[in-house]
Amino acid sequence: MYGNHIATVGELTAALGRYDPATPVRFATQPHYPLEHTLGQVACTPDDATHNGTPPTDPPVVWLAVGEQVGYLPAPAADALGWS
Template identity: 35%
Template sequence: MEALLSLDFTARDLIARLSSVDPDTPVRLAINPFFPVEHTIADVLATPDAFGRAVLYVVESAEQLGPVPPAVTVAAGWHEPTEVPRRCRGAVAAR
């Protein structure tokens, strides 16, 4: 998965990305790189911005599903890959 950092990501770009997946695949929003949370989508709306240019808005449904999976945050470039720390369940290390 490639990070989408450009403000010029267009409807054409979105259609191209979506054309390669099963149309019945659920779509989620990954919000906030510092506390990544997964949200459901209510709608996609086209409306003019403050300058009269057409803009496509992906509208959140206000339902949070929980943390974004680590693989998504890494692929988006939000976090570095990490591993869960190992736990020592044996004897306490000698001092």
């Protein structure tokens, strides 16, 4: 599973759709030194950005920000991500 990626909001929605909505969500980083974080803000550019009066021309992109570091990624999670 290592190397797969989710490129769109639709793919993210589909990937999360099989889980209970009350399940905690975490962001895993650094495969060789795995850490877990909560998710922070969600924003969309250019919609959520401050504009200077010029109409935006870039296509929209949704951004997921990393929140607080929780700790080291548990071994079962690293295994599930193919990072072991």
